[in-house]
Structure formats: structure tokens, C-alpha cells
Amino acid sequence: MNEQSVSxxxxxxxxxxxxxxxxxxxxxxxxxxxxxxxxxGNFEPLCPLHGYSAAYSSTxxxxxxxxxxxxxxxxxxWMHDDRGHLVLITSIDANSVPGYVADAFEPSSMFPDxxxxxxxxxxxxxxxDMFVVWSVQWTQFSLYRDGALVSERDCGGVL
Amino acid sequence: MSNDQxxxxxxxxxxxxxxxxxxxxxxxxxxxxSITAHDKYSSIxPHIDIRCPLHGYYGPDTLNxxxxxxxxxxxxxxxxxxxxxxxxxxxxxxxxxxxxxxDYELDEGDMAWHARxxxxxxxxxxxxxxxxxDEWKFFLYExxxxxxxxxEEVA
Numbered sequence: 095m096n097e098q099s100v101s102x103x104x105x106x107x108x109x110x111x112x113x114x115x116x117x118x119x120x121x122x123x124x125x126x127x128x129x130x131x132x133x134x135g136n137f138e139p140l141c142p143l144h145g146y147s148a149a150y151s152s153t154x155x156x157x158x159x160x161x162x163x164x165x166x167x168x169x170x171x172w173m174h175d176d177r178g179h180l181v182l183i184t185s186i187d188a189n190s191v192p193g194y195v196a197d198a199f200e201p202s203s204m205f206p207d208x209x210x211x212x213x214x215x216x217x218x219x220x221x222x223d224m225f226v227v228w229s230v231q232w233t234q235f236s237l238y239r240d241g242a243l244v245s246e247r248d249c250g251g252v253l
Numbered sequence: 254m255s256n257d258q259x260x261x262x263x264x265x266x267x268x269x270x271x272x273x274x275x276x277x278x279x280x281x282x283x284x285x286x287s288i289t290a291h292d293k294y295s296s297i298x299p300h301i302d303i304r305c306p307l308h309g310y311y312g313p314d315t316l317n318x319x320x321x322x323x324x325x326x327x328x329x330x331x332x333x334x335x336x337x338x339x340x341x342x343x344x345x346x347x348x349x350x351x352x353x354x355x356d357y358e359l360d361e362g363d364m365a366w367h368a369r370x371x372x373x374x375x376x377x378x379x380x381x382x383x384x385x386x387d388e389w390k391f392f393l394y395e396x397x398x399x400x401x402x403x404x405e406e407v408a
Contacts, residue, residue, distance in 0.1 A: 137299040
């Protein structure tokens, strides 16, 4: 086998989520992060708020589907001061999220927002239902709980 | 002529990915951020270069932001890898005269270094490392001959 004939594009025709060290700045803000998405040689460090691991193509691989859920869970945990975990994630239509209003300027039929219904469990065992929306236009997650947008993290940081 | 500038840094990552030159899994990569001379405030196309120790030569060049130290580090990484990822390389220096490398057949454009390897028990081996530009990989020479096998697997 000719080792030089293997190109990066042939090897990585999918988005892959990596956890790296040392940390770098998120591509969208000044937060430091140790998570990045790589695609065919591109490297994109992303914080929990901006870090949705979308599929490379319209036919996601098993790993891409797994990585998508990992980034949703990462965002929810980050919103809760990096504690607890998700016990259930279900993909849903964004328009069915209580409190969510689609951006009027967004060409919704082309790139609709992604949404999930999640069940979050705090370390004490208490569970809560909430919703996560990924805005394609603003490239960031939003958390909805009790029919309203959650605009602050549990540790006090304003988004 | 390109006016591009670049910065490069090393990351360790998980899960391991295949090397861009072979199928060996690795957790080491160089990331390059190019900055155009016309727009110094916007970086473009951060690029990740995933290479195993055998193929991972990061030679000094301004386009990728690799420094002389990056080159020496990649030589040391290769030597340690050849010794089953044990020990250390306290000394690496480039050599100009490749004919000084015993058992090596001169090939134009190749690069060479002298590397001192120190095993965990303190034993030292003075070795030579050649990077073959045609083969895109390192070669190790110890005790006057080319080393063709790692301590744990065929290189």
C-alpha cells in the first residue's frame, strides 16, 4: 500500500469531536475550551454554548450522531455549573418547544433550528424536563425550561 | 510570493485518530492558524495535522508556523516511540553531512539529526535519525545499522 496516497479527506469524511489539551479560545467567543470539531484537516475549537457537532453530510455516521448528543449534553451540563447528567435526549421539532419563537428573518424551510427534549438529573437524583434548541443562524444553543428561555447559567454567568 | 503568517501549536487529544499518512492511531497533532497579511485581525482556516511518530515531521517553515524546536521535538518523539515509548531524548542536533550516518544511502533532500537516547535504566545510545523526503517518514540508525523494528512492533 502506498502510504502517501491516503489523503485527509478520504480518511475523515465526517465531523469528529475531539477533546484536546492545552485549551484554546472558542472560534465564536473568548471562552477557553478543550473541545474541538475536526473535519478533513480543519480544526474548530468550540465552547459548550457554540459547540454543536453537526453531521458533515446529510447522512450522519454513527459517530456523528453520538457526537451530536454529546454536545447537547455538554451544553446542558455547562448551564448547570458542569454538574449532573442527561438521562434522556429526544430529538423534536423546534416549533414544539414551549417558549421558543423562530427567528422571523430566518429562512426556516432551508435551515430549521434543531431541538431536543432532555431529562436532566442533578447529582442528588432529582430530575427535570427541559428543552435545548440549536440556532443555525446564531450558531449557539439555548435552554428552555418551564416555557421560558434560561438566560443565566446556574453558577451565575449571563449568556 | 505569499505574505501569509502562521502560528502553530501542539495538542494532545482524545479519542485517538488515524495518522494522515497511515492508519496508525495517534493522539498528537499540530494545529496551524494562518493569518493573512492583509487582515491581521482575522485568522483563517485553522488546520489540524495528525501524524503518528513515524510520519510526524514538523519541519521549520513560515507557512505552517513550525519552528526549529518543532522539528527537534518531532525527532525526539520518533526516537522514543521506536523504544516502545519509554526513556527520553536529552539531546538532538541537526547534522549537515548525511554521509556521516552509517548504513544510510544518501538521497537528495533528506534531513538528518544526531539524537542521544537515554533508557529508563540510564543507558545511553547515540543514534542518527534521517527523515526521508521521498518516503515521508523517519529512519533510525543505531550502532552503525538501520533499526527496522520498534521494541514492540515493526516500524
